[in-house]
Structure formats: structure tokens, C-alpha cells
Amino acid sequence: MIDQNSQYNQLPNELNSVFSELEINKHLRQAGIKKSFGYSCSYLFQLVFCLIFQHKNWFSLLDSKKADKFPAKDAVYRFLNQSTFNWRRFLLLLSTFTIQKVTRLTNKKRPKVFIIDDSAYDRNRSKKVELLARCFDHASLKMRYYKGFRMLTLGWSDGYTFMPIDFSLVSSKKSQINGISEQIDKRTSGYKRRENALQTEPEQLPDMIKRALAGGIESSYVLMDSWFTLPPLVKDIVDQGLDVIGMVKETKQRYNVNGEMVSLKQLYRLAGPVQSKKGILRSIHTTMANGTPIKVVFIRNRNKK
16 A cells, blocks of 8 residues: 655654644745645645754755655755745744744743844855855954855844844845846746845845834844944834844944034043943933934943953
8 A cells, every 4th residue: 555645744743743833834825835736835845844954955865765755856946946935924924923922931021122133144156046146254253255145134032032033135236246037027026035135234124124013023122233233224223113222333423412423432431421330331312313312331341451
């Protein structure tokens, strides 16, 4: 007898309960990730998902003795490259559903925050990847150029748990190696993701936060480092009803104090000293050049006296 259900039994019991608890198949359908014939999207998604825990890639799996149990490589590649599938919506639906489960286990008074960060996404061995660009890695100690993308990530946290909500692979218009494929339908969500990749990171962040809030995710603050704490972006986030907590570096940015525009070093001299709290040197209420009211707190760098 031939086991007709073998293709749906590849998930271990631990992962099977997770898929059922988080209703992943339901979120796939809501995001428009479905097929009318052939292997189902649910099966192909589970197959790719399990590769992470097997420490294998798709090529090595097809080269193994179990290759006859799996679909041909074209079926998986078409599934991953389908431009009509809205993977951004799938991630948002899954994260929102998971956050609702986590929120029941924590105190309602705990502050909820969005976290913004970017990292290097290296593709040095690639040649024909769409929108491949020459990027500079400013975060690592190597300070080098590489072929690939910048991965911009928006996450949610309550102090104990971190959930990815949205991400974007950021390319470059000036340092671009390859362009957008002409075969992509411009009406699809896949083409919109490619258009987003050509935008700068500060241009994409307000829309990412707006989608997260519209999806039902609650947050009071947005945390970011000095690469994102820029006046236009801070104003866009504040206009959405969120407060920003971010680091500030010495730039040409100016602050309004009693009608006088001063630099960060001049602002330090004008700020009043704080004696009660350990590590905090000075603080002052001021206004950015675009009229956004802020509070600047000067904290001692423990690594550099």
C-alpha cells in the first residue's frame, strides 16, 4: 500500500504542535499564499522551514538518498520566487497573532516598544541576484565593502520577548550592480518590495510602523540607534502618536534653545547637571530644527571615560 499522506508527516511532533498553535496555514491563506494544483503551499512551506533545523540547503537535500520523497527543485524555487505571494503580510499576521498570545502572559503595565535596526546581508558569491548592490559595512570591526544588501528590521519587544514584525532588503540606486527583472508584473506585491528596496531606510520606516499599528500591535515607544535618530524621521514617528528613544551623535544638526540654534556640544554646556541619578551627567528640554520637542540626556560612556 502507498502512504498518500506521507508528504504531510515531515514535521516533527514539536514543530507540528507549533504550526497548529500559531495557525500558520491560516496565515498563509490570508496572505494569498496558495496554489490551485500541485504540491500545496502549506507542504512546501513546511519543507523549507525544516531545512533550518536539518542544517541543510535545498541542493544538498536533493542530493541525498531521500531525494525521491521530495518534489523537484523547480516546485520549491517557483514557490519562493512567486511575486504574487504577500510574504510581508504573512509575517505581520503571524507576528500579531503570536504577540497577542505573549501579551496575556505579561503584566499589562509593562511598556511595549518597537525596535529599529539594520544589519549587513552578505551575498559576495552572487552575480545575477536582482538589485544586488555594493554596500559598506559600518557596524562590524572590518569596515569593509561587500556585495549584498542592508537588512532593515522592525521588531517588537516587551523587555522579555522579541518578535520580528517587518523587514526590507535595502539596495542602492548609485551602487547598484543588477536592476529589477523586466519579467516581474508591476501590479504584484513582489514588485512593490523591489521598489521599496530602492528607497532609503528612513523613507521606509514610517510606513513599516504604520502597517504594524494598523495590524493591531500596541506600542508606546520606538527604540533606535544614532543612524536613525534624524529630525525628519523622528517627526514622522511622533506624528503617529509614538515617542522616540534614540541615541544622538555629533552632526550638523541644530537645537533651538530660547530662539538660538546650537550644536550638541553647545547644548551640553547649556544643560543643567543632574546629581541624583548615577551615570546621568546632564539633561535639557529643547526643540529640533523642525519644531519637534525633545529631551536630550547626556550619559557617561562607561567604556570611554
